[in-house]
Every structure is written in structure tokens, then in C-alpha cells.
Amino acid sequence: MKKIAILGAAESGTGAAILAKKEGYDVFVSDMSPIKERYKKMLDERQIVWEEGHHTEARILDAEEIVKSPGIPDEAPIVKKAIEKGIRIISEIEFAGRYTNSKMICITGSNGKTTTTSLIYHIFKTAGYDAGLAGNIGNSLALQVAEEPHEYYIIELSSFQLDNMYDFRADIAILLNITPDHLDRYGNCMQNYVDAKMRITQNQTSEDAFIYWADDPIIKRELEKYDIKAVQCPFSEVKKKGVIGYMEEGQYKIEYPTPFNMEQEELSLTGRHNIYNSLAAGIASNISGIKKDVIRQSLSDFPGVEHRLERVCKVDGVEYINDSKATNVDACWYALESMKTPTILIIGGKDKGNDYEPIRELVKKKCAGLVFLGADNTKLHDFFDSLGIPVRDTHSMKDCVAACRELAKPGDTVLLSPCCASFDLFKNMEDRGEQFKTLVRELRKEKDE
Structure with a gap:
């Protein structure tokens, strides 16, 4: 019986363990952190051996293969030892791909993945x-x-998942954009991150499709290095040579494989970044043979994604928007670009090697105030204080929302679009967004009472 070790026992690790058990492996699950009760129950019900709070190296390094959860870096001691021993390390997606012949529609990019997926x-x-x-x-x-x-399967893929994928093949691969993100995990080397994103095209054949944003400068540069065998389906905001999806005179248009168009104003998602997301989704659906009336209806009634430019409510004439998913500078740029009123921007968290220069001019143009929210806001002060915009320094969501209420005037927008990861003060970006929404709604409730 082939031995396999699973590192990490959250969603991906537990799923990998259950599939491995079904396929006849000798499975051992190990997590340095406490395992949630629901996952313990899932493992116990299937008689899968697990441990938490430590790694039993002898058991793990005796495995012929290791499935590593994407949150675990290659620098983790147990991973380094496995690499030194020559044990093959793969992702849960790579492992699952061995046991299915289903069609895989895979989406990656620095921004817009969740919305498009x-x-x-x-x-x-x-x-x-x-x-x-x-x-x-x-x-x-x-x-x-x-x-x-x-x-x-419609699969959102992070660079971390792509790192440990080798034989997996996407029937439809979508690459939305590549901008700096997670550089702390890539030795602060942008090319390492870019290489991970480009892995989405690996193993594709002439029967597959590769959908990408034609105007992304990094993608354009990288495509010159690759022999892409899949049918290329580039999209752009405007019609130009070679693109098969674009906007023209207020019309959303797709040319391949069959012509499709609808009024841009009928799209449920607004903002320039969502034009790209809607084009990528429409092209993938058209290639998959979905009827035009269904595509048109779905692009019109899609409700959006939680924590992504999510309107919370209005309080005292101020609109509050939760964009907690904006964990890098480029995502914040798109959010600010879509703002139509003076904005109080909430920014900060666990910095991932950010360069804030790309949003400098938008901040100067759009922002009436800045509220820093992080355990250490020094880097934010160093960059933004010289702009002459009112600034408040906070270290909890409660203080942050109070500072926003103080700064905002009727007609303004308060935008939580942090540019940073959440792990300094919150469990994750969802926790950050939920705390923001809860406190803002309490303001509304107090006002109503």
C-alpha cells in the first residue's frame, strides 16, 4: 500500500486525505496548528490517522508522496527535509486531478479571481x-x-496552488492579470511569482482554450517565452486586432466561438475591473456551449461576491463599502478608480512587500481621508503622510470605524480596501470584512433608534 502524508488539515488537506483513503493509500495527516472539530470528525468517520500541534517526522518522511496545503511555505522545516530527501510534494488540486476526467475551468490572476470564478x-x-x-x-x-x-469544475487557483501542480491540465485556463502580490513568499522576486501564475497554461493541448487579458504588460512579455498550444482567446476593454472579447460603443461583444453581444449597461458588475471579469467569464461560458440567452441573463443578475466592493449600508449620508478582499495594491487601485464620491480609505494590515506608488495619484485625487488599520502602520505613515490628507492611526476595527465616522461627511464613501493581508489583527480577510460590516450596521441601528 502506497504511503502518502498530508500536511495541513483544513479544507484542502482534509479533502486530499479523504480522496487518498478512497483510492487505497496508507494516509497520515499532520498539522502544526489545532485542527478544527469539523475536519477531525470528517477524518475520524473515515478512520484516517491524524495529529495536530506537531509533526512526527519519521512518519511524514516515510511517505512516498506529500500533499501540502497551499498556506504552508517551502521554508517550513518539515517541507525542507522532505525536499532534501527527494519526496515528491504536490498540491491537493494536482492530486485530485489524477482521479477525474471532468472538464476543468481554471482561473488565476492577482486580482478578480474570486469574482470571475x-x-x-x-x-x-x-x-x-x-x-x-x-x-x-x-x-x-x-x-x-x-x-x-x-x-x-470551476476552480480558483492561487499562485501557491500552481506552485505544486505538475501534470494537472486545465481545459479552459483563464489568466486575468499579473501584478505584484505575495512577494514575501517568492523571495521578494517578482519573476518567481510571475512564473507561478504562468503555470496555469502547462500541459494544455490544441483542444484547450487559454483566455487572458491582452493589455497586461507582464502577460504580453511572458507569452513571448512560451509555446502556447491551446487556442488563445485574448480580451481587451476596446476592440483591437487579435482580441475576441471587448467593449464597443456601449456593447459587450464576444466573437469566438460564436458571436455574442449585449448592452454594457445590462451587466450586473460595474467598474472597469469588472469589465475584464465579465469578458473572461462570458468567453469561457461561450466556449463551453452555454446558450446565449443564459449567458445574457446570468451576466445581468449575478449578485456579486462578498467582501469585494460589497455595499454595506448608508449612515448619515455616508456610503460604507467592504472591499476586504483587496489584499494587494492593484486591487485597491481598481476599487479607488471606481469611486465616484470623496472617499475615506481604510488601508493597512500585514504588508507583503507592497509598493504603494501605483495608488499615490488616485489617493490624492479621490481620498478625503486615510484611516490606517494595522498592528504596525509605520510604512503607511512614511509613504502617505506627506500627501497632506487627514490621517487617523488605528489598531482595531472598532477604533477604525469610529475614525471613519469622524472623518466622513454626508455624500462621502468609506472604503475598506486594505492593500494588505489581514493576519496581523484578524483571523483572515473574511473576519476583517465581517467585523467591518457588523460595526457599520451597528452604527446604522443606533441611528435608527
Whole structure:
């Protein structure tokens, strides 16, 4: 019986363990952190051996293969020892891909992944397709392959997942953009991060499709290095030579594989960044044979994604918007670019090697105030204080929302778009967004009373 070790026992690790058990492996699960009760129960019900709070090296390094959860860096001591021993280390997505022949629609990019993935899933489900949502959102791909198989999988892929994928093949690969992110995990080397993103095209054949933003300068540069065998389906904001999806005179248009168009004002998602997300989703759906009326309906009624430019409520004439998913500078740029009123920007958290220069001019143009929210806001002060915009320094969401209320005037917008990871003060970006929404709604409730 082939031995396999699973490092990490959250969603992806538990799913991988369950699939491995089903496929006849001798499975051992190990997590340095406490394992959530729901995952312990899932493992126990299937008689899978697990440990928490430590790694039993002898047991792990005796495995022929290791499935590593994406949050675990290669610098982790147990991972380094496994690499030194020559043990193959793969991702849960790579492992799951071995045991299914389903169609894989895979989405990556520095920004817009979750929105685009969720929109494609919405279109497929509206069309009546048997589709599963996986990767960074939804249930783990491995768990679905093991116990709830689907004909199609719509998969959001991070660079961390792509790092440990080798033989996996995307039937439709979508690359939305590449901008600096997670550089702390890539030796502060942008090219290492870029190389990870480009892995989404590996193993594609002439039967597959590669959808990408034609105007991204890094993608344009990288494509010159690659022999892309898949049918290339570039999209752009405007019509130009070679693109098959674009906007023209207020019309949303797709040329391949069959012509499709609708009024831009009918799109449920607004803002320039969402034009790209909607084009990528429409092209993928068109390639998959979904009827035009379903695509049109779904692009019109998609409700959006939680924590991504999510309108919370108005208090005292001030609009509060939760964009907690904006964990890098480029995501914040798109959010600010879409603002139509004076903005109080909440920014800060665990810095990932950020360069804030790209948003300097937008901050000067759009922002009536800045509220820093982090354990250490020194870097933010060093960069933004010289702009002459009112600044407040906070270290909790409660103080942050209070500072926003003090700074904002009727007609303004308060925008939580932090540019940073959340792990200095919050469990994750969802926790950050939920705390923001809860406190803002309490303000509204107090006002109503």
C-alpha cells in the first residue's frame, strides 16, 4: 500500500486525505496548528490517522508522496527535509486531478479571481450544468472528486496552488492579470511569482482554450517565452486586432466561438475591473456551449461576491463599502478608480512587500481621508503622510470605524480596501470584512433608534 502524508488539515488537506483513503493509500495527516472539530470528525468517520500541534517526522518522511496545503511555505522545516530527501510534494488540486476526467475551468490572476470564478459558476448553474466550485472557494476539489463528482469544475487557483501542480491540465485556463502580490513568499522576486501564475497554461493541448487579458504588460512579455498550444482567446476593454472579447460603443461583444453581444449597461458588475471579469467569464461560458440567452441573463443578475466592493449600508449620508478582499495594491487601485464620491480609505494590515506608488495619484485625487488599520502602520505613515490628507492611526476595527465616522461627511464613501493581508489583527480577510460590516450596521441601528 502506497504511503502518502498530508500536511495541513483544513479544507484542502482534509479533502486530499479523504480522496487518498478512497483510492487505497496508507494516509497520515499532520498539522502544526489545532485542527478544527469539523475536519477531525470528517477524518475520524473515515478512520484516517491524524495529529495536530506537531509533526512526527519519521512518519511524514516515510511517505512516498506529500500533499501540502497551499498556506504552508517551502521554508517550513518539515517541507525542507522532505525536499532534501527527494519526496515528491504536490498540491491537493494536482492530486485530485489524477482521479477525474471532468472538464476543468481554471482561473488565476492577482486580482478578480474570486469574482470571475463565482460568475462562471453562476452561469454554469443557471444553464443547468453539473458543476462544482473548488480551489480557493467552495469545497475542496479532492473531496468533491471523492464523494460528490461533477462533470465540470470551476476552480480558483492561487499562485501557491500552481506552485505544486505538475501534470494537472486545465481545459479552459483563464489568466486575468499579473501584478505584484505575495512577494514575501517568492523571495521578494517578482519573476518567481510571475512564473507561478504562468503555470496555469502547462500541459494544455490544441483542444484547450487559454483566455487572458491582452493589455497586461507582464502577460504580453511572458507569452513571448512560451509555446502556447491551446487556442488563445485574448480580451481587451476596446476592440483591437487579435482580441475576441471587448467593449464597443456601449456593447459587450464576444466573437469566438460564436458571436455574442449585449448592452454594457445590462451587466450586473460595474467598474472597469469588472469589465475584464465579465469578458473572461462570458468567453469561457461561450466556449463551453452555454446558450446565449443564459449567458445574457446570468451576466445581468449575478449578485456579486462578498467582501469585494460589497455595499454595506448608508449612515448619515455616508456610503460604507467592504472591499476586504483587496489584499494587494492593484486591487485597491481598481476599487479607488471606481469611486465616484470623496472617499475615506481604510488601508493597512500585514504588508507583503507592497509598493504603494501605483495608488499615490488616485489617493490624492479621490481620498478625503486615510484611516490606517494595522498592528504596525509605520510604512503607511512614511509613504502617505506627506500627501497632506487627514490621517487617523488605528489598531482595531472598532477604533477604525469610529475614525471613519469622524472623518466622513454626508455624500462621502468609506472604503475598506486594505492593500494588505489581514493576519496581523484578524483571523483572515473574511473576519476583517465581517467585523467591518457588523460595526457599520451597528452604527446604522443606533441611528435608527
